[in-house]
Amino acid sequence: MSYAELYCQSNFSFLQGASHPEELILQANKLGYSALAITDECSVAGVVRAYREIKDKKLAIKLIVGASFQLEDGLKLILLAPNRQGYAELCRVITNARRRCEKGHYQFTYWDLHSIKHCFVLWLPSGELEKDQQDITALLRYHRARLSLAYTRFLHSNEVIFKQHCQRLAKQFQLNIVACGGVLMHVAQRQKLQDILTTIRHGKMLNDMGVLLEQNAEKSLRPIKKLLKLYPDDYIVASIEIANQCQFCLSSLRYEYPKELVAKGFSAIEYLKELVIEGIALRFCDGIASNIQAIIDKELVLIEEQGYEYFFLTIYDIVQYAKSKKILYQGRGSAANSIVCYCLEITSVDPRQISVLFERFISKERNEPPDIDVDFEHQRREEIFQYIYQKYGREHAALAATVITYRLKSAIREVGKAFGFNDTQLSFFIKNINRRQNKVSWREQVYELGLNKDSYQAQLFIQLVDEIIGFPRHLSQHVGGFIISSGPLYELVPVENAAMAERTVIQWDKSDLETLGLLKVDVLALGMLTAIRRAFSYIKQHYQQQLTIADITRLPEDPQVYKMLQQADTVGVFQIESRAQMSMLPRLKPECYYDLVVQIAIVRPGPIQGDMVHPYLRRRAGLEPVEYPSEAIKSVLSRTLGVPIFQEQVIKIAMVAAGFSGGEADQLRRAMAKWQRNGELSQFRNKLISGMKARGYQESFAERIYQQICGFGEYGFPESHSASFAVLAYVSAWLKYYYPAAFYNGLLNSYPMGFYSRSQLIQDAQRHGITINEIDINQSSLEHQMRYEKKSNSYTIQLGLNMVKGLSDKSAQQLLAQRPRRGYQDFATLMKKALRRDDVNLLASANALQSLADNRYQARWQLMDSEHSLPLWQAANENVVQQPAQSEFSFTPSAMDNLIEDYASTGVSVTQHPIALLLADSEQQAYIGRYTLAHDLVNIAGQTVVSVIGLVTGRQSPGTASGVTFVTLEDHTGNCNVVVWQATANAQKTAFLTAKILKVTGILEREGDVIHIIAGRLFDLTDRINGLDCKSRNFH
Secondary structure (H helix, E strand, C coil): CCCEEEEECCCCCCCCCCCCHHHHHHHHHHCCCCEEEECCECCCCCHHHHHHHHHHHCCCCEEEEEEEEECCCCCEEEEECCCHHHHHHHHHHHHHHHHCCCCCCCCCCHHHHHCCCCCEEEEECCCCHHHHHHHHHHHHHHHHHHEEEEEECCCCCCHHHHHHHHHHHHHHHCCEEEEECCECECCHHHHHHHHHHHHHHHCCCHHHCHHHCCCCCCCECCCHHHHHHHCCHHHHHHHHHHHHHCCCCHHHCCCCCCHHHCCCCCCHHHHHHHHHHHHHHHHCCCCCCHHHHHHHHHHHHHHHHHCCHHHHHHHHHHHHHHHHCCCCEEEEHHHHHCHHHHHCCCECCCCCCCCCCHHHCCCCCCCCCCCCEEEEECCCHHHHHHHHHHHHCCCCEEEEEEEEECCHHHHHHHHHHHHCCCHHHHHHHHHHCCCCCCCCCHHHHHHHCCCCCCCHHHHHHHHHHHHHCCCEEEEEEEEEEEEECCCCHHHCCCEEECCCCCCEEEEEEHHHHHHHCCCCEEEEEEHHHHHHHHHHHHHHHHHCCCCCHHHHHHCCCCHHHHHHHHCCCCCCCCCCCCHHHHHHHHHHCCCCHHHHHHHHHHCCHHHHHCCCHHHHHHHHCCCCCCCCCCHHHHHHHHHHCCCCCEHHHHHHHHHHHHCCCHHHHHHHHHHHHHHHHHCCCHHHHHHHHHHHHHCCCCHHHHHHHHHHHHHHCCCCECHHHHHHHHHHHHHHHHHHHHCHHHHHHHHHHCCCCCCCCHHHHHHHHHHCCCCEECCCCCCCCCCCEEEEECCCCEEEEECCHHHCCCCCHHHHHHHHHHCCCCCCCCHHHHHHHCCCHHHHHHHHHCCCCCCCCCCHHHHHHHHHHHHCCCHHHHHHCCCCCCCCCHHHCCCCCCHHHHHHHHHHHHCCCCCCCHHHHHHHCHHHHHHHCCCCCHHHHHHCCCCEEEEEEEEEEEEECCCCCCCCEEEEEEECCEEEEEEECHHHHHHCHHHHHHCCEEEEEEEEEEECCEEEEEEEEEEECHHHHCCCCCCCEEEC
């Protein structure tokens, strides 16, 4: 006899289930179950993962979609979807229950229960006779034909009484009893993890849980032999009969795009073709080449065959709205391989500039929806969101979910709390674990930090942290992926409230939607678009010149801009501002747009792991001959000197050299991304190598191509993606070179974005000759402003009030609205007209009151004086003998005092750099010893021992760097790049992980114009400026 489990909760019943949906479905199949129902609490968030496991592993088991619920009066039940109508009903009631409450909660009501017409209802008795009789009477009124009693058996002490209770109820009310496992874990070994999850849910410590924990491990998937001993045969047969009636499968889900996108009198494809014709006239003013037209025709045929017309029309509608509102946008990703997207103004990459490959975007074999990512200005993207909601309605549009999972830090903290570790100890572990360390695991590091390795509790703690990592914690909203439907969305997938007001999110994430072939519209945010649009507005305001991205890209390529790039002067420049990109720029020496396309793509794990970087650079420098084994390969690789740099090139090589079809080649690309996880790439190896040998290629060459493809499995970059980014990289570099004040002002007003803090951007602007003026209540606006200075005939940047920490925009706007035409002349006016005392104190700390007082200390004294001049104080002080004004007690803060307060109140100091101030003190200098400033490193020979000192502004540990960390140190003359090998980091862990000011002694290495220091000794100098509030930006 087989068995069908109808009551099983995965870890998407947050802090209840102790197994992933994939683990549950695999184990159930292994045990010989005929069916498994995933019934998470008021959720279907985990079912697609189980479905994908069945599909990928070709399992014989049936997946049943359901959910469990508990009403406010304690009634518990399970709903199972027998068909498409039942599934829509299930999604509807989940949506209603979730939308009534804030994120993470639900309220399932009797109204929801009574509205059920198709789902099977399995009722879970409480064991209390009177309550159970009331519950069953209410259920029978609406669900007699679909109602069963769900009997669970967990080997508890009262189970004989409970079984008799259930049998009496079933006989009295003529109900079938079905066997249910109440499963929370796929194997009994997860019992300890289940206990920890329960402990975290209750907010207690493990030792205090008592009867709140499960008594045994019976809530696991149990062998059928055991179940046959536990349950009567007719109970098991009843479960199988219900499972057999559940015919709904997720593969049957289909949905349509809204029809209002199509102009009257047109079909969807006719309207799309009409828009493309209009776009051709716009994009190809001088006429379109026959080969380009042929590609367009091919694309349109495939779009029609796959039924994607409405998807393209949806994206077109959104970008046209953005265009009408003057919101900058840019399509990117594989969509840049589509000339149709270019004609519809979705992307801006001219297909004549790159080698387009439509199969990278859509193919028949791919059998999944196209991926069109559109970036919008990050400060105006909400306008696009609201447009979508208003146009389609909240019943038809919602954001996809993102599953937030336990990562190392959160796992250590939550499991540690459950074990009773104190917060101080946990914070110490978390702060001092080096997650970039590959050779020494986090477990060994925790033992080194004081956890007793021989303690059973410590070993169990380590085990449970490992197990809980990757478990879902809650659902969050996707960064911008919308799903839009013509019918009610809640009949396709449940919709719930997001944490942000006016946002709704579905219960499936991006990978779930891809699995089911459901189309997602990606409305993403990009800070650089905001910065560019702002820079354009400043240029129009101050230089009376109207610019667009297209205007700049139409200009002849500028040698001066490329010279700046070759010198790695790219702080703030899109995509090529990272440490790795800056190191590559002087070596690659880009001279044209396509060089930038290569530059952006080559500093990625794929080309690095595939050993493509050095051959390309050697060939570019003329140090190695460029050879091609055939003309076919040459046609693919000639632009990258015979070295495959882009994903599209790998696909094309498979097509022209091994005989793959376009779709097969794209399947190869997808396998590249997964090969380390499931080994899927190996199935293509024989076909690739044999196909190349049959066409006359040497086996060694074919093997080398295969190894390079494996390298791309470590994240290779598509040419289309890089081409889109290269446009913005060039535009931002052009603005930095020709309009630096507008460029930096745009960056500062678009913050947060990019690699650099505001302090670093300001330092870089000052190094480029831009004067930065401190915050001043009589000069500053809310945002940073450009100001023309007649004396120097140049533009300065006046910092805005929004940099004052703790000062709200509302308070700043009130200050500006009340500001007299000639500015605030005294403190009494400021206090009377403008702000609360706390806000004025914040301004004093930021030295924004310098036009009213000599310094921030004087400002605070005078603020206390001004309080006594207010009416209430005047009345109280009429008979009081006047004391000397507090402002007569003067005190001038030191430069160090000012520096520390600048960083504490605004995060920057425009007058003093911490390192310059440190080195100006002879005592400090004597303590620090010998050093070399960043701008002097260029004069030092390679392989020389040097010492450098600076603020730690960044730590980068790329996955391809074999445990190496790249540290950026900033002094008042510039930045220097430090390479810290893993052994050095391990030996000097505290300085490496926690130093804010660091001195490094090491070997200077240079490769052409690229200079870096190989670290030997690390000295933490943070205590030399006590109280300095600065943080590095860490990437790994």
